Structures are given as structure tokens and as C-alpha cells.
Amino acid sequence: MxxxxxxxxxxxxxxxxxxxxxxxxxxxxxxxxxxxxxxxKQDSAIVSARNIEMYYTTNGINNILMKAPLLNRYVQDKGKSQLEFPEGMDLTFYNQEGSITSTIRADYSIYYEDEGRWIAKFNVVATNEKGETLNTEYLIWLQNEKKIMSDQFVKINTADGIFYGDGFESDQTFSSWELVNMRGTINIQENE
Structure with a gap:
């Protein structure tokens, strides 16, 4: 039992x-x-940093100052890396003498390091030393070609008026620009 x-x-x-x-x-x-x-898939950042300031220099001269509240660095397949700025970023461009030539700010940005290509999105604002201001929701900066561009709606305020376009292209200092399908209002001063 x-x-x-x-x-x-x-x-x-x-x-x-x-x-x-x-x-x-x-x-x-x-x-x-x-x-x-x-x-x-690399869903988590390999590097994450808060309140960063980075200077890009050429021959010891500061060309660009980048500020961001948060930076995440990812490495994708084949070792390609990208920097993401999910809380926005500010770029300040300087000339050889150290004077500010232009600025770009956006609520979101991503930088593809291997291509030298930045994409800025949401409330993108660019200014130049002439006081002209560009507003758009999407901007591409080709760092190696020193060009900025967009294929979306843009608005540019100048001393001469307000101009709109369905895209634009410019040098990276935003000093010489062209609009696609340009329209706008030109300010004319009357002579007395």
C-alpha cells in the first residue's frame, strides 16, 4: 500500500x-x-545625451554651433549611424571672423552621419544676416554640398515683402535663395 x-x-x-x-x-x-x-532593428539608442552643445570646426575655426535638449545616437544595419534630436535643435552658422551668418531651429531633427544629410521637421525657422526669415515644416541640409532645401510649403519674410513657395533651395547660410512656384506681397514705398 x-x-x-x-x-x-x-x-x-x-x-x-x-x-x-x-x-x-x-x-x-x-x-x-x-x-x-x-x-x-536598433530600437534603443547606443548613446543618449541631454543639454548638449557641439561645435563643428574647420582649421580651428568654429563654423557651426549645435544645441539640443536631447540627442540619441543609433547604429543601423551595416554600421550606418544617425543622430536624432527628438526635442528639437538649434544650429548657428559662423563666418571666418566668428560673426553669425545664419541660424536654423526645428522641433525635431535627424542627422544621417554617413551621408552628411540633416532633416529638420516641425516649426522649422531659418534666419540670415540680412534679417530674412524662412518658415517651413520640412527642411533638408546637405552638409557636404553646403545647401539647404525643401520640397514643401515655405514662407520667407524679407524687408521687401512676404514670399511663399512650394519648395526652395539655398546655400547653407540662407543668403542666396530661390523659391519654387513663388508668389507673395512686395512692399512698395511711395515717393512724396
Missing amino acids: KKQFKNIVNLLFKTPVIIGVLMFFASCENDIKKVQELTA
Whole structure:
């Protein structure tokens, strides 16, 4: 009787464990494609920094000052990296003498380091030393080509008037610009 009781107790304890182990192995699925997709994505930043100020220099001269409340650096497949500024950023461009030539600010920006390409989005404002101001929701800065551009609606305020376009292109200092499908209002002074 004691042996029978021992066998029943063993059976009661071992059976759920065996069933659990079998269910665990039966539920495992190793779809190689899914595993590769999950491991290929870099969803978390490898570097994150708050309240940053970065200077870009050429031959010891500060050309650009970048400020941002938050910077996240990601590395994608094939080692390509990008810097994301989810809380916005401010860029200030300087000439050889150290004077400010232009500024760009946006509520969101991303920089593709390997391409030298910045994308600024949401409440993008650019100004130049002539006091002209550009407003748009989307701006591309090609750092290596020293150009800024957009293929979306833009508004430029100047001393001569307000101009609108469905895109624009300019040098990175925003001193020489062209609008696509330009329209606007020109201020004319009357002679007395």
C-alpha cells in the first residue's frame, strides 16, 4: 500500500512537470526571418545625451554651433549611424571672423552621419544676416554640398515683402535663395 501511495504521489507531481515541459518545447518557434528582423532593428539608442552643445570646426575655426535638449545616437544595419534630436535643435552658422551668418531651429531633427544629410521637421525657422526669415515644416541640409532645401510649403519674410513657395533651395547660410512656384506681397514705398 505504501508503494502504491508513493507511485500515485510521484505520478501526481511528475505528470504536470512533464506536460509543462512538453508544452514549453511545443510552443517554441524559431522562424529565422523573424529572429533576424528583430535583431537587425536598433530600437534603443547606443548613446543618449541631454543639454548638449557641439561645435563643428574647420582649421580651428568654429563654423557651426549645435544645441539640443536631447540627442540619441543609433547604429543601423551595416554600421550606418544617425543622430536624432527628438526635442528639437538649434544650429548657428559662423563666418571666418566668428560673426553669425545664419541660424536654423526645428522641433525635431535627424542627422544621417554617413551621408552628411540633416532633416529638420516641425516649426522649422531659418534666419540670415540680412534679417530674412524662412518658415517651413520640412527642411533638408546637405552638409557636404553646403545647401539647404525643401520640397514643401515655405514662407520667407524679407524687408521687401512676404514670399511663399512650394519648395526652395539655398546655400547653407540662407543668403542666396530661390523659391519654387513663388508668389507673395512686395512692399512698395511711395515717393512724396
